[in-house]
Amino acid sequence: MVTINPSVFLLTVNGQIEGANYPEYDNLYCKYCFVYGHDWAPTSGLEEGITQITCKGSQSSHKLIWNFPLETTFKSTNPTGWPQLVVSVYGPDVFGNDVVRGYGATHIPFTPGQHTRTIPMFVPEPTWRLQKFTSWLLGRRPEYIDPKVVAQGEGREVTRVRSQGFVTVSFHIITKDMKKLGYDTGPSNTANTPSATSSWSTEEQPYSTH
Numbered sequence: 001m002v003t004i005n006p007s008v009f010l011l012t013v014n015g016q017i018e019g020a021n022y023p024e025y026d027n028l029y030c031k032y033c034f035v036y037g038h039d040w041a042p043t044s045g046l047e048e049g050i051t052q053i054t055c056k057g058s059q060s061s062h063k064l065i066w067n068f069p070l071e072t073t074f075k076s077t078n079p080t081g082w083p084q085l086v087v088s089v090y091g092p093d094v095f096g097n098d099v100v101r102g103y104g105a106t107h108i109p110f111t112p113g114q115h116t117r118t119i120p121m122f123v124p125e126p127t128w129r130l131q132k133f134t135s136w137l138l139g140r141r142p143e144y145i146d147p148k149v150v151a152q153g154e155g156r157e158v159t160r161v162r163s164q165g166f167v168t169v170s171f172h173i174i175t176k177d178m179k180k181l182g183y184d185t186g187p188s189n190t191a192n193t194p195s196a197t198s199s200w201s202t203e204e205q206p207y208s209t210h
Contacts, residue, residue: 006177010043011083012073013108015171017051019065020089020121022165025101028064028091029053030167034072035105035151037081045072053091070169079183083108084151087119087167100143102165105151108173111185115171122161 017030033048051068074083085108089101102121109115124143144150178185 006180008075008077009178009181009183010073010075010174010176011108012174012176013045013070013083013171014174015070015169017066017068017070017087018168018170019054019063019067020165020167021063022089022101023062025091025165026064027053027055028089028101030066030068031088031090031147032068032070033086033148034074034083034108035086035148036074036083037076039078040074040076040081040083043073043075047072070171077181079110082110085169086147086150087121087169088147088150089121089165089167102167103144103147103150104167106169109171112173112175115173117169117171119167119169120163121165121167122163125160125162 017032020028020030022028030051031048032050034042049068051066054064054066056062056064070085084105086103086105088103090098091101093099100123102123104119104121106117106119109117175185
């Protein structure tokens with residue numbers, strides 16, 4: 001009997017964007033997308049999406065609850081460029097303009113099973129006080145042209161940012177054929193798994209005021 005060795009492994013990501021903690025803001029929604037290396041490709045599910053607008057409830061400790069489902073499967077030949085989830089939170093300012101309330105990113109967990117991640121969020125800040133005042137007055141806050149640059153990590157020091165809020169995501173991870181290709185997904189070796197940022201170059205992250 002001939003045994004056919006697999007040439008790729010599969011990573012199935014299920015879970016949900018549970019909610020956020022933004023003490024200063026309400027009526028927010030969240031956009032998400034996946035960022036991954038050149039050797040990765042989605043085989044099923046959605047690569048990006050947008051949640052409903054939610055407001056704080058008196059019974060939820062003033063947290064914003066989305067419970068928005070995630071369901072995507074990837075294939076790859078090696079772990080380099082391991083997928084990351086990028087989230088962007090938006091909501092109205094005092095003038096009713098839709099502005100960004102935070103960007104954040106986290107690697108998809110390396111090991112199979114249930115996981116929960118709390119993602120620290122940040123927003124780009126204007127360089128000068130005059131820019132800050134005019135952006136507030138006109139409702140045009142600094143934001144990234146492409147939120148996927150958040151997953152690069154390196155090079156973000158070229159942009160002034162401010163920490164603001166947290167987003168909680170739960171994952172249920174399933175892998176297939178990784179061990180057959182020589183990759184151990186056991187907890188003791190997760191620290192040695194190449195990170196997704198290793199496949200991205202360091203460059204300045206552009207942002208716009210639209």
